Amino acid sequence: MTKIYKKNEDEQFCDIINSLKQLPKVGASPDFEMNLKRRINSLEHKKKRSFFYYFTLRRSLVPTLALSAVVIITLLLTNRNSQVENQLTTVPELKADSGQSSGGNSLVKEHLIKPENIRADNVIIKKSDNHPSDHLQKQSEATAPADLSAEEQSVASSQKNNAKQLDFGQPDNDLDKSLHAKPDPDGGAGQYDNPGSNVNFGGFNFIPEYDQDTDQLRARMDSLNKLRHR
């Protein structure tokens, strides 16, 4: 059946098939092989060239390569410079809830607690009743661990206020107390040991050289309180 169909199909197109079969055969040109050999030889010659030979032949690439090298070097140098931190422009990191994240001693371990960070020069006095820093201060006091002494809490809060541009609209009683606190005769951890010696805040020591700054701040606070009472 298939053969019959195929036969019929071939018969149906026998004229076309015969015409196509009788088409003159077109051959390759006489120089076909010669041209082919020439092309293959040139390809092989190109293949054999080493990378550097190829590279040096392309003299037109030299300016482009030089320019790209300069650009790469410039980019590298620029990146290196940008990685160096500018100490004058960087803002010290503030950890508002440091008391929450770790134990009570974490507060006093922060480098921000140093009195140099709470210099009177940096204090900006603002007269306002409701300042966002009040909220922050309250929050930090609320979150501060119970085992911290009054001095620690007050110093920490004063520090935060300093970093956030302290607002002295409301009297800071804790800080005031802490600055006027008398030395504890027991001299336990987190207590003021001796007026003349280092202050021990559970592992963190006030360095004596900062005492001068503390005194200055204390004097400043006194003057402010006096002004306020007037």
Next chain:
Amino acid sequence: MRKSLSDLTDEELISEFQVHDTVEAYEILVKRYKDPLTNFVYRFVGDKDGATDVVQDTMIRFYLHKDSYKSFAKFSTWVYTIAANLAKNELKRRKRKRLVSIHSGNDEEQSFDITDTNAAPDTLADSEMKSKIIQNALKKIKDVYREVVILRDVQDLSYDEIVEVTGLAIGTVKSRINRGRVQLQKLLEPIYNE
């Protein structure tokens, strides 16, 4: 006694070229296939120069990528596949550049080699004209039909070989051949009615 290279089959020659890098084996294969491939590509593309370029590219590809031939395939189908793909690319390139001209008669006339030199002048002119008309008709049918019709009716390849060359299913090949023939018949109707 070892056979000479010219006595070897296509597959033996390509194997020789692959294993021992024998350039003579390659040259013999080029000699065997340059004419059939030129004829196929000429019928497909439509001009002699383009066909020569495509066949040369085919031979260069065959030379450079000889290792891509696998011994289980027939060499003829492999080389026809390369030529067909390159011919299709050439047609696409021409279409993109809008250089395709259906009626490029003068070049064709020069490139034709009429093999039957014993024929009478009238018959010669007649057959020449007829072949020109058929070639023009071939150009007018779709590429997909033209390819398989040429492989089947001009190059005398079997259906299985055409399947290997085109990578199509046998049913698709048969239907395309049939449709191509129908289109050709319509185009060549005036000749057969005379």
